Amino acid sequence: MSDVATRVKQVVAETLEIDASQIGDTDRFVEDLGAESIQSVELVAAFEEEFDIDMDSEGALGVKAIDGAVDFIAKAVAEQHPG
Amino acid sequence: MPDIAYLPLSPAQIDTLGAAGCMAADWSRVQVTPNFNPEHVVRVQFAGEIRLGNCDGQVAGSNGLSKPAGIYDAYIANCTVGDGVRIARIGSHLSGYRIGDGACIEDVGVLQADSESTFGNGVQVETLNEGGGREVTLFNELSAQFAYLQCLVRWRPRLVEKLAHLADQEVKSARSDRGTIGRQATICSVARIENVNLGDSTAVRGAISLVNGTILSCAEAPTVVGAGVIAEDFIIAEGSRVTEGAILGKSFVGQACQIGKQFSAEGSLFFANCEGFHGEACSVFAGPYTVTHHKSTLLIAGLLSFYNAGSGTNQSNHMYKLGPVHEGKLERGCKTGSFSYLMWPCRVGPFSVVLGKHTRTFDTRDFPFSHIEAKANGRCEMVPGLYLSTVGTVRDGQKWPARDRRTAPNRRDLIDFDVFSPLTVGRMLRGTARLKELMKTTDRSVKVVTIEGAEVRRVLLRTGVKYYRAGIEMYLLERLISRVERAREAGNQNLANCLSVDSQAIFSGEWIDLAGQLMPQDRFETLCARIETGQIDSIHDLQKKLTEIHSCYEKDEWAWTVWAYQQHFGREVSSMTTDDLKAAAKAWQGVRTKFLKLILNDASKEFESVTQTGFGIDPEPSQREADFIGVRGTYEENKFVQQIEEEIAEVARRVEAI
Numbered sequence: 243m244s245d246v247a248t249r250v251k252q253v254v255a256e257t258l259e260i261d262a263s264q265i266g267d268t269d270r271f272v273e274d275l276g277a278e279s280i281q282s283v284e285l286v287a288a289f290e291e292e293f294d295i296d297m298d299s300e301g302a303l304g305v306k307a308i309d310g311a312v313d314f315i316a317k318a319v320a321e322q323h324p325g
Numbered sequence: 326m327p328d329i330a331y332l333p334l335s336p337a338q339i340d341t342l343g344a345a346g347c348m349a350a351d352w353s354r355v356q357v358t359p360n361f362n363p364e365h366v367v368r369v370q371f372a373g374e375i376r377l378g379n380c381d382g383q384v385a386g387s388n389g390l391s392k393p394a395g396i397y398d399a400y401i402a403n404c405t406v407g408d409g410v411r412i413a414r415i416g417s418h419l420s421g422y423r424i425g426d427g428a429c430i431e432d433v434g435v436l437q438a439d440s441e442s443t444f445g446n447g448v449q450v451e452t453l454n455e456g457g458g459r460e461v462t463l464f465n466e467l468s469a470q471f472a473y474l475q476c477l478v479r480w481r482p483r484l485v486e487k488l489a490h491l492a493d494q495e496v497k498s499a500r501s502d503r504g505t506i507g508r509q510a511t512i513c514s515v516a517r518i519e520n521v522n523l524g525d526s527t528a529v530r531g532a533i534s535l536v537n538g539t540i541l542s543c544a545e546a547p548t549v550v551g552a553g554v555i556a557e558d559f560i561i562a563e564g565s566r567v568t569e570g571a572i573l574g575k576s577f578v579g580q581a582c583q584i585g586k587q588f589s590a591e592g593s594l595f596f597a598n599c600e601g602f603h604g605e606a607c608s609v610f611a612g613p614y615t616v617t618h619h620k621s622t623l624l625i626a627g628l629l630s631f632y633n634a635g636s637g638t639n640q641s642n643h644m645y646k647l648g649p650v651h652e653g654k655l656e657r658g659c660k661t662g663s664f665s666y667l668m669w670p671c672r673v674g675p676f677s678v679v680l681g682k683h684t685r686t687f688d689t690r691d692f693p694f695s696h697i698e699a700k701a702n703g704r705c706e707m708v709p710g711l712y713l714s715t716v717g718t719v720r721d722g723q724k725w726p727a728r729d730r731r732t733a734p735n736r737r738d739l740i741d742f743d744v745f746s747p748l749t750v751g752r753m754l755r756g757t758a759r760l761k762e763l764m765k766t767t768d769r770s771v772k773v774v775t776i777e778g779a780e781v782r783r784v785l786l787r788t789g790v791k792y793y794r795a796g797i798e799m800y801l802l803e804r805l806i807s808r809v810e811r812a813r814e815a816g817n818q819n820l821a822n823c824l825s826v827d828s829q830a831i832f833s834g835e836w837i838d839l840a841g842q843l844m845p846q847d848r849f850e851t852l853c854a855r856i857e858t859g860q861i862d863s864i865h866d867l868q869k870k871l872t873e874i875h876s877c878y879e880k881d882e883w884a885w886t887v888w889a890y891q892q893h894f895g896r897e898v899s900s901m902t903t904d905d906l907k908a909a910a911k912a913w914q915g916v917r918t919k920f921l922k923l924i925l926n927d928a929s930k931e932f933e934s935v936t937q938t939g940f941g942i943d944p945e946p947s948q949r950e951a952d953f954i955g956v957r958g959t960y961e962e963n964k965f966v967q968q969i970e971e972e973i974a975e976v977a978r979r980v981e982a983i
Binding site: 272273279280283284286287288290291299300303304 | 711
């Protein structure tokens with residue numbers, strides 16, 4: 243598992259107050275992990291802090307699952323912190 | 326009523342009346358118009374001074390049936406009856422009224438005006454603070470703005486005194502020894518009406534008891550009081566409907582309101598376009614567009630406007646100490662979710678949504694558009710600015726002006742509808758400063774910070790700043806572009822000219838929301854000073870001044886925008902070049918388009934598979950999506966979505982034109 247994926251799961255676990263080991267690679271935030279609408283905002287904020295990135299709100303709120311978040315964040319990190 | 330020459334009854338007319346079962350203690354006190362027709366007066370007893378119109382023609386009855394004018398089966402004392410009036414089946418008596426032409430009064434128990442009454446004018450309403458100290462005087466010309474001044478500005482005793490004087494003048498002018506039933510008014514199947522004035526075209530059908538009040542009404546905006554209504558010490562304004570068992574005590578219902586379905590209100594004021602069904606209001610100052618539709622909803626001791634109460638919404642205003650002395654404010658545009666509870670005192674910033682049971686005091690005035698949710702321990706948790714870019718906010722902004730039902734020639738309440746204004750954007754500027762300060766001073770190990778009683782997760786401080794920055798920039802740039810567009814449309818091509826502040830504009834950093842009317846703090850201060858010094862010495866003068874301020878809104882708003890632009894962007898608007906303007910237009914396109922796309926994103930949630938959960942019938946899960954589409958349609962076909970997409974294209978066109 244990539245470092246980004248591990249950190250994403252850690253952030254999700256802390257924000258949603260669930261066990262990180264219970265989070266699957268393709269789990270959906272709402273249907274599988276029980277995230278509420280407000281928590282999706284908090285997740286974006288927590289990802290931004292964890293990875294020191296600025297996430298485009300429209301794109302970020304379109305991400306529905308862990309694997310999508312990992313891809314989105316990896317891309318943002320690469321763009322905003324090249325090298 | 327115009328001066329009419331009345332004549333004594335002729336002997337032949339008295340004979341005709343007597344033959345029809347009519348009686349009078351003294352026929353000489355019964356006077357009639359020259360064209361009086363005694364044939365349509367049957368089984369009537371007259372007492373005191375009576376003046377009768379022609380008693381001829383047809384009257385439009387309450388059920389739409391045309392009925393003959395005349396007086397049938399009634400005891401009438403001290404009344405003046407206009408032409409073409411129908412009075413029938415008065416159970417006890419009709420006394421002390423001037424009845425306008427074409428009125429229809431049928432099946433009424435008691436309809437009387439005492440020797441001297443003010444008809445609800447002068448009633449003191451303990452609004453906002455149930456313990457008293459903020460009384461508002463009822464009078465016919467009461468506006469949301471006057472009520473706000475009298476209720477809220479208690480730190481200026483001279484103003485309080487002068488406002489009371491202005492109200493008293495109105496109360497005095499309402500005093501009369503006769504009640505009035507206006508032209509074309511209809512009263513039917515009513516048990517009791519005492520000391521109530523009814524305006525032209527009023528329709529009272531099936532009410533139980535109306536005591537000490539005025540029903541303002543006119544042909545352009547008829548007022549309806551319906552079945553089962555009980556009202557005492559009240560004024561109901563033009564175009565309103567108070568129906569279906571509503572109960573009013575010491576309350577004011579402003580223009581074009583709807584109160585019904587057993588709603589009860591005590592000590593409350595409702596201004597333009599309010600709606601109250603099923604629930605209860607106690608000592609509530611309901612500014613324009615306050616809406617409560619559901620059962621088990623108690624609004625108490627609150628200042629509200631553009632407000633929507635979810636079912637079971639509840640507040641409480643005392644803690645078993647000195648009585649019901651607490652009060653709270655939900656600033657314009659707030660919503661409270663189902664079974665939300667607020668323990669006053671609290672203050673919620675504009676356009677926020679309140680969820681859950683709040684048992685702790687908080688003040689989020691500087692954080693508009695926020696999500697305010699109670700945690701399990703009753704403490705308030707806030708997500709600043711969350712509702713800036715949600716579908717609901719946009720729809721509200723569109724629907725209020727479209728739903729202004731007022732049709733009376735004079736609209737007493739002055740309303741500025743803008744969601745984004747110096748008031749809300751000013752609050753965003755203040756909120757941003759506070760959030761930034763907290764970001765600087767809060768260690769990363771801290772999970773939650775508390776702002777005036779509201780907890781904010783530290784990671785969301787930055788999110789709040791982002792949201793507010795987008796809102797502030799969208800507003801400032803949009804105002805700039807609109808200003809230039811309007812000036813160019815008016816033939817002004819000189820950029821410096823069209824960006825300059827109007828000479829009549831007043832600038833204040835702070836703006837006030839005077840129960841629906843927005844104005845700079847300085848205008849508010851000047852207004853109060855003029856009342857205090859007697860320069861404004863009548864309700865008419867005050868309304869004129871408020872209307873003048875209202876007409877200066879755009880000028881004042883631009884003065885504020887110029888200042889805020891400099892504050893936020895560090896650029897003087899007055900020194901902008903054409904290239905600067907084009908760059909600003911591009912920036913506006915970017916932020917506005919992004920905002921609109923977020924709205925679309927929010928709208929799209931209404932079409933996600935999770936939203937379809939309740940649709941379809943078992944055991945046919947495959948039908949769920951088809952059922953959902955059959956009921957809700959598709960995202961692409963949704964009118965709101967199409968409208969937002971069109972606006973994105975329109976923004977591009979406007980920027981191109983700049």
